[in-house]
Amino acid sequence: MIAGLPWMLAGLPAAARAQARTVVAALWPFQDDDAEGRALSAAFDTALRARAQGEIAIDHRWGGADGERMRAIAADLVRAAPQVIFTYLNAQLRAVSALTRGIPIVFVGASDPVGAGLVASLKRPGGNITGFTLYETSLGGKWLAALREAVPTIGRVTLLLNPSTEIRGGHLYANAFKTAAAALAIEPAIVVAGTAADIDRVMADLARQGNAGLIVAPGTFSEAYGDRLVALAASGRIPAVFAIRRFAYRGALMSYGPDPAEAVRRAAVYVDRILRGDDPAALPIQAPKKFDLVVNLRTARSQGFDIPSALLAQADEVVE
Amino acid sequence: MTSPVTATRPPKPGRKPFHLPLSGKFAVAFVGLVTLVLLINGAVDLTLNYQEAKQNAITVQREKAQGAAERVEAFVSEIENQIGWTTRAEWRRVSPEQQRYDFIRLMRQAPAITEVAYLDPSGREQLRVSRLEPDAIASGKDFSTSPRFTQALQDKTWFGPVYFRRGSEPYMTVAVAHAGRDPGVTVAEVNLKLIWDVVSAIRNGVSGYAFVTTATGRLIAHPDLSLVLRDTDLASLPEVAGALPGTAGARDYGIARGLDGGYVLAAHATVPRVGWIVFVQLPLWEAMEPLIESIIQTVALMGLGVLLAAVAGTFLARRMVVPIRQLQDGAERFGAGDFSERIVINTGDEIETLAHRFNLMAGRIQESYETLEAKVEERTHDLNKSLDDLQKTQSQLVQSEKLASLGQLTAGIAHEIKNPLNFVNNFASLSKELVDELAEMLRPASLDPDTRAEVDETAQLLKSNLDKVVQHGKRADSIVKNMLLHSRTGSGEHRPVDVNALVEESLNLAYHGARASKPRFNVTLVRDFDPAAGVADIYPQEITRVLLNLMSNAFYATEKKSDGAEAGYAPTLAVSTRDRGDRVEILLRDNGTGIPDSVKAKMFDPFYTTKPAGEGTGLGLSLSHDILVKQHGGAVDVATEPGQFTEFTITLPRGGVATAGPAPAGAAMDEPRSQP
Numbered sequence: 001m002i003a004g005l006p007w008m009l010a011g012l013p014a015a016a017r018a019q020a021r022t023v024v025a026a027l028w029p030f031q032d033d034d035a036e037g038r039a040l041s042a043a044f045d046t047a048l049r050a051r052a053q054g055e056i057a058i059d060h061r062w063g064g065a066d067g068e069r070m071r072a073i074a075a076d077l078v079r080a081a082p083q084v085i086f087t088y089l090n091a092q093l094r095a096v097s098a099l100t101r102g103i104p105i106v107f108v109g110a111s112d113p114v115g116a117g118l119v120a121s122l123k124r125p126g127g128n129i130t131g132f133t134l135y136e137t138s139l140g141g142k143w144l145a146a147l148r149e150a151v152p153t154i155g156r157v158t159l160l161l162n163p164s165t166e167i168r169g170g171h172l173y174a175n176a177f178k179t180a181a182a183a184l185a186i187e188p189a190i191v192v193a194g195t196a197a198d199i200d201r202v203m204a205d206l207a208r209q210g211n212a213g214l215i216v217a218p219g220t221f222s223e224a225y226g227d228r229l230v231a232l233a234a235s236g237r238i239p240a241v242f243a244i245r246r247f248a249y250r251g252a253l254m255s256y257g258p259d260p261a262e263a264v265r266r267a268a269v270y271v272d273r274i275l276r277g278d279d280p281a282a283l284p285i286q287a288p289k290k291f292d293l294v295v296n297l298r299t300a301r302s303q304g305f306d307i308p309s310a311l312l313a314q315a316d317e318v319v320e
Numbered sequence: 321m322t323s324p325v326t327a328t329r330p331p332k333p334g335r336k337p338f339h340l341p342l343s344g345k346f347a348v349a350f351v352g353l354v355t356l357v358l359l360i361n362g363a364v365d366l367t368l369n370y371q372e373a374k375q376n377a378i379t380v381q382r383e384k385a386q387g388a389a390e391r392v393e394a395f396v397s398e399i400e401n402q403i404g405w406t407t408r409a410e411w412r413r414v415s416p417e418q419q420r421y422d423f424i425r426l427m428r429q430a431p432a433i434t435e436v437a438y439l440d441p442s443g444r445e446q447l448r449v450s451r452l453e454p455d456a457i458a459s460g461k462d463f464s465t466s467p468r469f470t471q472a473l474q475d476k477t478w479f480g481p482v483y484f485r486r487g488s489e490p491y492m493t494v495a496v497a498h499a500g501r502d503p504g505v506t507v508a509e510v511n512l513k514l515i516w517d518v519v520s521a522i523r524n525g526v527s528g529y530a531f532v533t534t535a536t537g538r539l540i541a542h543p544d545l546s547l548v549l550r551d552t553d554l555a556s557l558p559e560v561a562g563a564l565p566g567t568a569g570a571r572d573y574g575i576a577r578g579l580d581g582g583y584v585l586a587a588h589a590t591v592p593r594v595g596w597i598v599f600v601q602l603p604l605w606e607a608m609e610p611l612i613e614s615i616i617q618t619v620a621l622m623g624l625g626v627l628l629a630a631v632a633g634t635f636l637a638r639r640m641v642v643p644i645r646q647l648q649d650g651a652e653r654f655g656a657g658d659f660s661e662r663i664v665i666n667t668g669d670e671i672e673t674l675a676h677r678f679n680l681m682a683g684r685i686q687e688s689y690e691t692l693e694a695k696v697e698e699r700t701h702d703l704n705k706s707l708d709d710l711q712k713t714q715s716q717l718v719q720s721e722k723l724a725s726l727g728q729l730t731a732g733i734a735h736e737i738k739n740p741l742n743f744v745n746n747f748a749s750l751s752k753e754l755v756d757e758l759a760e761m762l763r764p765a766s767l768d769p770d771t772r773a774e775v776d777e778t779a780q781l782l783k784s785n786l787d788k789v790v791q792h793g794k795r796a797d798s799i800v801k802n803m804l805l806h807s808r809t810g811s812g813e814h815r816p817v818d819v820n821a822l823v824e825e826s827l828n829l830a831y832h833g834a835r836a837s838k839p840r841f842n843v844t845l846v847r848d849f850d851p852a853a854g855v856a857d858i859y860p861q862e863i864t865r866v867l868l869n870l871m872s873n874a875f876y877a878t879e880k881k882s883d884g885a886e887a888g889y890a891p892t893l894a895v896s897t898r899d900r901g902d903r904v905e906i907l908l909r910d911n912g913t914g915i916p917d918s919v920k921a922k923m924f925d926p927f928y929t930t931k932p933a934g935e936g937t938g939l940g941l942s943l944s945h946d947i948l949v950k951q952h953g954g955a956v957d958v959a960t961e962p963g964q965f966t967e968f969t970i971t972l973p974r975g976g977v978a979t980a981g982p983a984p985a986g987a988a989m990d991e992p993r994s995q996p
Contacts, residue, residue: 184454289514
């Protein structure tokens with residue numbers, strides 16, 4: 001009994017500490033060894049820990065692009081009943097929001113949550129969900145315009161959509177894309193890619209057509225297969241515009257979209273506020289303040305495109 | 321002087337009033353005074369500090385509000401300026417590519433602008449560049465009646481109302497007319513979220529901040545962006561309500577409940593170009609922090625002051641009271657009559673002086689005590705003496721009065737007795753003669769011899785009886801005469817007389833008188849006359865009588881002693897006079913039988929005599945006493961030792977007799993009436 005005493009004494013505060021620990025769960029669309037996932041989760045951790053008082057346990061879950069696996073992880077995550085759940089991108093938000101109406105969810109990257117029926121309005125979400133959007137649906141036209149400006153001779157452009165961006169029987173970005181294509185007299189094509197095989201087929205088609213371009217809409221699939229798309233575009237000399245900015249650095253011709261790290265950092269602030277007692281229903285959903293045009297001149301050169309100065313003037317960052 | 325009546329009234333018994341010791345009073349007074357001063361000081365300090373702090377805080381807040389308004393205005397102006405370089409006169413003539421390029425550059429320069437459009441002079445949209453949408457070239461949209469066109473042409477620059485894109489994000493349209501004739505308009509959509517950078521950069525204390533509302537109270541910018549995006553209307557918030565145009569609030573500052581419910585010190589300033597109101601607010605507690613610090617400081621100082629005052633007061637009171645206690649103890653000792661110790665206080669102040677005075681007083685009292693005892697002794701002695709004198713005088717007085725009344729009595733009696741006595745004497749003498757005549761007459765008569773013998777014998781018996789009557793009648797007469805003499809003192813004249821001569825004369829008279837009546841009488845006379853005895857104003861006859869009386873007494877005493885005494889006894893009478901200044905003394909000392917004490921007490925009483933019946937009347941000394949004391953105002957004293965000596969001391973004043981000699985009606989009675 002005397003021998004057990006120190007254990008009891010030592011055990012008590014430890015238990016108390018465990019009780020007091022705040023648990024935040026984060027669901028990411030990356031593999032657990034993905035550099036982007038690591039960078040974003042680190043940004044999240046840093047931002048949250050910088051503000052939060054006390055020790056915070058952050059449980060990062062790596063769902064990858066596999067929908068089934070991701071949903072299983074989401075269910076597991078909701079069962080653990082953390083105090084706040086953070087989700088990155090649309091599919092992850094949907095997976096978690098379908099499972100709980102009680103645990104506050106802070107998202108990053110869900111486009112048009114009002115249209116998707118997840119929240120009541122941007123200014124007052126009204127439920128357990130709030131967060132930061134990344135992409136506007138109108139960007140579908142903007143991407144096309146940028147591609148056309150970079151490659152004026154382009155005749156056909158394929159918009160590669162993710163299954164997760166499907167909404168109300170259509171797809172995000174599709175309408176804006178089609179409108180812009182009509183205005184610019186470009187033949188539009190829309191492909192919803194869900195597998196690597198889909199990519200290969202689309203890229204092969206585009207490479208064959210010659211004056212065709214590619215727009216990679218954002219989404220879990222794009223995050224997972226972006227590198228493959230970049231590689232195929234390079235090999236097929238296909239001018240490609242990505243919504244996700246990091247692929248411009250990885251060899252895509254251009255990217256136009258917000259900085260996700262910024263959104264993640266601000267989402268961490270929301271998580272902290274909810275931990276401090278703010279109601280997610282009253283925290284407005286915020287849109288990014290800025291979209292960056294990143295132009296990869298190296299790719300342009302290697303693919304033989306001459307980027308006009310007007311476009312370069314618009315570029316926020318140029319990769320040389 | 322009525323106040324001492326109340327002051328000296330003894331305290332009511334039963335209810336013991338509460339006595340605060342001196343030290344307590346002093347300490348209370350000291351601490352109370354210091355506390356009062358500190359309190360007043362603190363109150364004044366706090367009042368001033370409060371006013372100052374409030375004024376300072378208000379001033380600072382107003383300045384902050386002005387500063388914040390300027391920065392918000394600068395934000396707006398900067399956008400206007402940036403737009404400005406697309407509005408030069410020849411701009412509409414540059415190529416559309418260049419125009420687009422300019423717009424792209426504008427949007428790069430001004431991140432808040434999310435969309436910029438060019439309206440040609442007819443109000444149609446010729447170019448639109450957006451961050452979110454593809455560029456629109458020559459869309460031809462007609463804005464010619466829109467305020468963004470008309471107002472911009474009119475006022476050069478038009479700031480549109482704040483609108484909220486998708487109900488959440490605040491935007492504002494800014495339209496700037498181009499320069500030159502027939503100008504176009506550049507229209508920019510400005511994302512006001514970016515004022516956040518401005519507003520959140522405004523630092524106001526630790527927890528104060530700035531925020532911006534439209535003229536209707538809609539929140540445009542706030543450090544907490546979510547409030548802005550939530551489309552917050554602050555028109556009902558008191559601090560905002562008071563600042564909105566059209567309200568009566570004239571002040572540009574106020575204390576009100578802030579957004580989070582706490583009291584804040586808020587100031588505001590307007591941005592006139594856009595009609596916005598910039599608020600700067602600071603939690604009241606923070607604004608008043610200097611005051612609170614000052615209060616804490618003041619209270620702490622006050623507490624410290626009171627504490628120090630209490631310590632100092634107690635210390636001083638104790639120090640002050642110690643010598644007073646010593647003084648008190650000393651005074652108590654003195655009061656109890658113990659002068660063995662003196663009060664020792666060396667405080668060098670008034671108390672030391674007081675102690676010194678106490679000591680002086682004690683010394684005096686001690687001195688007084690000592691002399692007083694001696695004086696009391698002396699006085700007691702004097703008093704005793706006075707009492708003795710008084711008693712003596714009283715007894716003398718009593719004696720005198722007794723003698724006087726007796727004299728009067730005797731005079732009366734003598735007078736009444738003398739007449740019948742004259743009759744007795746005269747008729748006894750007459751009867752004797754008549755007996756002789758009867759015998760003569762009977763001689764011729766023939767009588768038998770027996771009868772004759774019997775008649776003769778009877779006649780003889782009668783004669784001898786009558787002789788005895790005459791003899792005793794004469795004696796009674798003598799007594800009566802003496803008695804009358806007694807009551808008739810002061811006879812004759814008083815005149816200055818040479819005392820020595822008078823005494824010498826009296827002595828000779830007495831001696832020869834005595835020798836005449838008793839031839840065997842012998843006495844040694846010793847004279848010791850003081851030549852300075854001089855003259856005294858006296859009644860010489862009376863004094864002579866006294867001296868004769870005393871001398872005959874002395875002779876009697878010596879004779880009586882020598883009768884029954886051993887051989888070798890030499891009867892002596894020493895007579896001396898002494899000059900005593902204004903008095904003269906005559907001393908008569910014999911070495912006769914002396915006077916026993918029992919006799920001495922009564923010897924001046926009338927009719928008291930130790931001589932055998934017939935030898936003295938008992939009036940001699942009584943008479944002498946009257947003459948000396950009452951007539952001359954002198955004195956007679958006797959000193960005696962039975963069987964040894966008797967000494968009479970006569971003291972006579974030189975300066976005249978005391979009284980005019982109350983002469984009782986004696987002259988008329990000098991001679992007894994011989995006629996019946």
